Every structure is written in C-alpha cells, then in structure tokens.
Amino acid sequence: MTTQLVQQIKQLLLDVNRFIEQASGLTLRSYQQGVAQAVLQSILQGAGRSFVVIFPRQSGKNELQAQLETYLLTLFSETNAELVKVSPTWKPQSFNAMRRLERVLTSNLLVRSVWAKEQGYIYRVGSARLYFFSGQPRSNIVGATASLLLEVDEAQDVLISKFDKEIAPMAASTNATRIFWGTAWTSRTLLARELHAARQTQLTDGIQRVFVVDADQVAAEVPAYGDFVKSQVTKLGRQHPMIKTQFFCEEIDAEGGLFPPERCTLMRGRHPAALAPKPGKLYAMTLDVAGEDEGVSIDPGQNSILENPARDATALTIAEVDTSTMADDLIRKPTYQVIYRAEWVGVKHTRLYAQLKALAELFDVRFLVVDSTGVGAGLSSFISAALPDRVLPFEFNSRTKSDLCWNFLALCDTGRFKDHATSTEEDLHQVAAAQTEFWRQVRFCEFEILPGPNKTVRWGVPDGTRDPATGELVHDDLLISAAMLSLLDEQDWTVSFPTLVIQAPDPLEDIDHGGF
Structure with a gap:
C-alpha cells in the first residue's frame, strides 16, 4: 500500500x-x-x-x-x-x-x-x-x-x-x-x-x-416514499394507531378507551336499518357465539328477566356490502353498512341454528363469519354444512383477537364501517334497542397494549363493568360481532353473472340460401 x-x-x-x-x-x-x-x-x-x-x-x-x-x-x-x-x-x-x-x-x-x-x-x-x-x-x-x-x-x-x-x-x-x-x-x-x-x-x-x-420529512427527500405513505393512510386512516406510530412518530396511549368521539363519528352512517334485503344488494353476516343454557331463553324482542345477567349473548350483525369503494385504486376494499342486529342469551344451539339459517337464506348472504371457538365449533360446523362455501370459521385467541382489533380500527378510521341511522319506526324497535346496546358497548370498551415486539392489544369491555346510569352489566358481544366484519376484507367480492351464450351465425345457412 x-x-x-x-x-x-x-x-x-x-x-x-x-x-x-x-x-x-x-x-x-x-x-x-x-x-x-x-x-x-x-x-x-x-x-x-x-x-x-x-x-x-x-x-x-x-x-x-x-x-x-x-x-x-x-x-x-x-x-x-x-x-x-x-x-x-x-x-x-x-x-x-x-x-x-x-x-x-x-x-x-x-x-x-x-x-x-x-x-x-x-x-x-x-x-x-x-x-x-x-x-x-x-x-x-x-x-x-x-x-x-x-x-x-x-x-x-x-x-x-x-x-x-x-x-x-x-x-x-x-x-x-x-x-x-x-x-x-x-x-x-x-x-x-x-x-x-x-x-x-x-x-x-x-x-x-x-x-x-416523520413521514413528511422523509417524503421531502424521497417523493416515492410520500406516495407509499399516502396509500397506507388511505387504507388504514390517519388516526389508526399503526399510521400514527409507524409513519408519523406519534406516541399512543398504552391503555384507555378504544373509541374516542372522532372515531365514533366516522362509524355512524345515514342509511336506514332493514328487516329484509333489497334486490341486487350484497349481504354478509357475522356471529359471535355464546354458550347455551336451557334455563334461560331470550330471543330478540322478548321481554324476559335474565336468570344470569352476567351471561354473554350470541350476537348477530348483518351488513350490506358496498363494493363501490373497491374501485378506488388505493382502497380496493368494500364498505360494510350495518342494517340489522340481534342477540340471543341462553338459547339452545339447535334452535339458534334454524333461525340463523333462515336469516342467511333470507338475505342470501355471500359470507357468514362464525365464531368457532369452544362451544361455537359445533354451531359453526352445522351452519357450514347447511351453507357450503359461505361460512368462514374464526377461532379466537390472544393473537387473533388482537389482529381483529387492529383490522377493525382500520375499517372505522377509513369510514368503511357504517352503522345504520337511528330508527323510530315501530317494526324496527328491536333493531333500535340492539343499536343502543351496541353503542353502549362501544362507549365502555377499553384497550391495553402489551409490551413486546408483537404489538398485542387486549381489548373489550372489562368483566364486571356496569353502566353507572342503570347499574346493568355491560358486555361486548355486539361490538365483537361488528369487528368480525373486518375479516371479510380478504374475500372475493366480485359480482358474477349467469353465463350468456351468444349464438354465432351459421355460414352454411347462407350457402343454403344462395349466398355463395
């Protein structure tokens, strides 16, 4: 050298x-x-x-x-x-x-x-x-x-x-x-x-x-990075925890209420509730399954006193699937407009199966997401057999429930989850009552982010939570059912039509008629 x-x-x-x-x-x-x-x-x-x-x-x-x-x-x-x-x-x-x-x-x-x-x-x-x-x-x-x-x-x-x-x-x-x-x-x-x-x-x-x-400073030197971040914001929303932390370097609270007022505002829609489908519309159902109890039988619309008010409910959500947002190159995902909810407490799964099957057939749902955890496995299996290729089983554990939270927040923060407008019609009183309960569960939902690299979040309404206004126990079944709509994002929502056969002209016919 x-x-x-x-x-x-x-x-x-x-x-x-x-x-x-x-x-x-x-x-x-x-x-x-x-x-x-x-x-x-x-x-x-x-x-x-x-x-x-x-x-x-x-x-x-x-x-x-x-x-x-x-x-x-x-x-x-x-x-x-x-x-x-x-x-x-x-x-x-x-x-x-x-x-x-x-x-x-x-x-x-x-x-x-x-x-x-x-x-x-x-x-x-x-x-x-x-x-x-x-x-x-x-x-x-x-x-x-x-x-x-x-x-x-x-x-x-x-x-x-x-x-x-x-x-x-x-x-x-x-x-x-x-x-x-x-x-x-x-x-x-x-x-x-x-x-x-x-x-x-x-x-x-x-x-x-x-x-x-932050992302804006990087984009000033690397314009392509700015385009990438813009696409992520469009998909998840600027207030999504992953966007705030991973791209804009903003700390989030480690625990607290999961649904602040600004997020709730994005979740409220203007479309009406419905008891029946509209022609030409796509529908999906989600079901959070609770246990059964022969001593308690509460169906939607029945006025009964719970023998065990601490029992969870089986919660159903039906949403109209608006595919217009799939045309946006940055989103390419549907919007889910909730039109109907129902709850069952303590109903035998054999009886519940018949009601769910009837609703699924009435709305001709494209997909039905069913909680297949524990006691839900049997009900999920029954429905899968009755509605082949339409049932999506989902098993809850700490990892999948955490992922469900992040995915649901992405729906909410991008305006792709919309609850129906408040209804005062007499025939919709049951749906209106379920909506009131849903928003109460939203209000009492809390989260805690666990330390470590997995970004695991615990979320839901804490066990034993009571509404101070009424003294009633607050659950989170309807909220979990709504969150399960986010699992539909990975499904195929393209609309298929019956095959149309166009008969081609027969060249021999022209010959027969002297065309040659």
Missing part, C-alpha cells in the same frame, strides 16, 4: 459521511447524516451521550445502522474496540441486522476483503468487534462489555426491566455512547422513557441527542 493511498484512507476516515459515500457508494440523506455525525462526535470525545433515533418505517434506519457500524469498525480497527447491538429477538431481528451488516461489509471497498465473522454473532475488522445479542426476556446476555458503543434496536419492543438489569450495565464501566433506535409506540416503552430523558438533557446543555423524523 503506497504512502499516498494510506493518506487518502486516513482522510476518508475523518468524515463519516464521506467514508460512506466513497467506500460504500451510498449518499446518506440529510436526516441520516446528522445522526451519524452526532454519534461519532460523542464517541471521539468520550462523552458517553445517549441518543434516541426515531425514524418512520422503511425510511433508512437499518441502512444507517449498518453503514455507521461498518465505519466504526474500520475507524477503530487497530484498537480492541467493542460494540454491542441488542435487538428484541434473535430471529428474525438480530439475524436480519447481521445480514444487513454483512452486505455492507462485503460491498465496502476498504473492508470487503478483511472483515471476518466469529462464533456466528461477532463481526471483526482488525481488532475491533461488534457483538449481536437478543433482548428477549429469557436470553442470557450478562457479561458483555460495550467499550465504544451500545445500540438497542427497536427499543420500543425491549422490556425496560431487561434493559435496566442486563443491557445497561454493558456500558457502565466504559461510559460508552448509547443509541436507542426505534419507532414510536406507547408512552410506557423503553424508547419513550429514553426519549423523555434525552430531551431533558438536551434542554440543559443544548447538544442534540434526539432525532425524530
């Missing part, structure tokens, strides 16, 4: 952005450059600063990490520098991070022939090493030391207790610089705690430690 080349390499290592541009062939965006420079300054000064970097999804956070790590391994390759990176899970997150780093190391002109991988989780350039660890609750990572840099990726998904007990001590003896990378989530996460602390320190000394970039 010539003296001139050595000098050129040294000059290249003096500027992190120049190094990435010339050695990796990548020009960082302006919002990425500021992060790289601030982190490098803290490391070179031995300042031990704690940085919080919050970027929207798919905006270059992971690429910046891999480029910065490659630069630091190269810059400190003649020292025994140790960098530590912790991700919420080993598979896939740590694996993905290692693959990204390998790609950058392999393509970097200065280190592609000198880097090495050791023991499956350590990357070395010269004497400098980067260690990858999992931040899962049960992982054993005690004992590692970060002499140069400690990174926590997707910090919103790493438990605070895990960080405080096992991860934070890695930088204690060396006062290493720390970076908390992530995407906004709730105010109870590790990322949120460190964000608050970094902002307070930043106000004290004026040194920037917080780098929060």
Whole structure:
C-alpha cells in the first residue's frame, strides 16, 4: 500500500459521511447524516451521550445502522474496540441486522476483503468487534462489555426491566455512547422513557441527542416514499394507531378507551336499518357465539328477566356490502353498512341454528363469519354444512383477537364501517334497542397494549363493568360481532353473472340460401 493511498484512507476516515459515500457508494440523506455525525462526535470525545433515533418505517434506519457500524469498525480497527447491538429477538431481528451488516461489509471497498465473522454473532475488522445479542426476556446476555458503543434496536419492543438489569450495565464501566433506535409506540416503552430523558438533557446543555423524523420529512427527500405513505393512510386512516406510530412518530396511549368521539363519528352512517334485503344488494353476516343454557331463553324482542345477567349473548350483525369503494385504486376494499342486529342469551344451539339459517337464506348472504371457538365449533360446523362455501370459521385467541382489533380500527378510521341511522319506526324497535346496546358497548370498551415486539392489544369491555346510569352489566358481544366484519376484507367480492351464450351465425345457412 503506497504512502499516498494510506493518506487518502486516513482522510476518508475523518468524515463519516464521506467514508460512506466513497467506500460504500451510498449518499446518506440529510436526516441520516446528522445522526451519524452526532454519534461519532460523542464517541471521539468520550462523552458517553445517549441518543434516541426515531425514524418512520422503511425510511433508512437499518441502512444507517449498518453503514455507521461498518465505519466504526474500520475507524477503530487497530484498537480492541467493542460494540454491542441488542435487538428484541434473535430471529428474525438480530439475524436480519447481521445480514444487513454483512452486505455492507462485503460491498465496502476498504473492508470487503478483511472483515471476518466469529462464533456466528461477532463481526471483526482488525481488532475491533461488534457483538449481536437478543433482548428477549429469557436470553442470557450478562457479561458483555460495550467499550465504544451500545445500540438497542427497536427499543420500543425491549422490556425496560431487561434493559435496566442486563443491557445497561454493558456500558457502565466504559461510559460508552448509547443509541436507542426505534419507532414510536406507547408512552410506557423503553424508547419513550429514553426519549423523555434525552430531551431533558438536551434542554440543559443544548447538544442534540434526539432525532425524530416523520413521514413528511422523509417524503421531502424521497417523493416515492410520500406516495407509499399516502396509500397506507388511505387504507388504514390517519388516526389508526399503526399510521400514527409507524409513519408519523406519534406516541399512543398504552391503555384507555378504544373509541374516542372522532372515531365514533366516522362509524355512524345515514342509511336506514332493514328487516329484509333489497334486490341486487350484497349481504354478509357475522356471529359471535355464546354458550347455551336451557334455563334461560331470550330471543330478540322478548321481554324476559335474565336468570344470569352476567351471561354473554350470541350476537348477530348483518351488513350490506358496498363494493363501490373497491374501485378506488388505493382502497380496493368494500364498505360494510350495518342494517340489522340481534342477540340471543341462553338459547339452545339447535334452535339458534334454524333461525340463523333462515336469516342467511333470507338475505342470501355471500359470507357468514362464525365464531368457532369452544362451544361455537359445533354451531359453526352445522351452519357450514347447511351453507357450503359461505361460512368462514374464526377461532379466537390472544393473537387473533388482537389482529381483529387492529383490522377493525382500520375499517372505522377509513369510514368503511357504517352503522345504520337511528330508527323510530315501530317494526324496527328491536333493531333500535340492539343499536343502543351496541353503542353502549362501544362507549365502555377499553384497550391495553402489551409490551413486546408483537404489538398485542387486549381489548373489550372489562368483566364486571356496569353502566353507572342503570347499574346493568355491560358486555361486548355486539361490538365483537361488528369487528368480525373486518375479516371479510380478504374475500372475493366480485359480482358474477349467469353465463350468456351468444349464438354465432351459421355460414352454411347462407350457402343454403344462395349466398355463395
């Protein structure tokens, strides 16, 4: 290696952005450059600063990490520098991070022939090493030391207790610089705690430690990204928790009421309720199934006293499916207009089956989503046999119910769930009563987002909740039934017509009549 080349390499290592541009062939965006420079300054000064970097999804956070790590391994390759990176899970997150780093190391002109991988989780350039660890609750990572840099990726998904007990001590003896990378989530996460602390320190000394970039800032440099985010907002709604956090870096509450007034406003429609179908319309039904009790028999419209008012009800929702929104290239999903509801408490499933079958045939429903959990499995099986190819069984567990919540919020926040207008007609009094109960359940519905990378949400009306105005127990069966409409989004709603055969002219007939 010539003296001139050595000098050129040294000059290249003096500027992190120049190094990435010339050695990796990548020009960082302006919002990425500021992060790289601030982190490098803290490391070179031995300042031990704690940085919080919050970027929207798919905006270059992971690429910046891999480029910065490659630069630091190269810059400190003649020292025994140790960098530590912790991700919420080993598979896939740590694996993905290692693959990204390998790609950058392999393509970097200065280190592609000198880097090495050791023991499956350590990357070395010269004497400098980067260690990858999992931040899962049960992982054993005690004992590692970060002499140069400690990174926590997707910090919103790493438990605070895990960080405080096992991860934070890695930088204690060396006062290493720390970076908390992530995407906004709730105010109870590790990322949120460190964000608050970094902002307070930043106000004290004026040194920037917080780098929060939202989708609009990314779109200013990458117009195609703006188009992508616009399509996601159209699909889910600007107020959907995933849009607020993943793209606009806005924290959401970890618990509280699930349906604020602005969301409820979007859920209210102007169409009327109905007891019968309209010609040419598409319909769907959803059914949340409760247990049966021979001692209690409450049908819609009957005035009976519940022997056990704590019992759940089997709740039915019928919706007209408006396919006009499928013509929108950004939406391509139907709108569901609720026209009818009913509840049954304690009714034997054999009797309930006959009523449900009759309603399904009356409305000629395209699909019927049925709760097939536990006692619902038998009823779901009976209906499936009677209505082949139309029944969609759905089994509830913590994961599927959480997904149901996020999907239902997408319906509500984009105006694709619409309840019918309030009716005062005498023959619709039963439907009106069910509507009143539905909105009461909406009002008392609460949610709690659980810590961890799965974005799991518990939701519903808490057991034992009573309406303070009446003292009555409040359930959530009608609300769950309505939410099950979101499961219809993945179905085929194209309208088919009977095959029309057009008879072609017979050329022999012309011959017979002297046409030739």
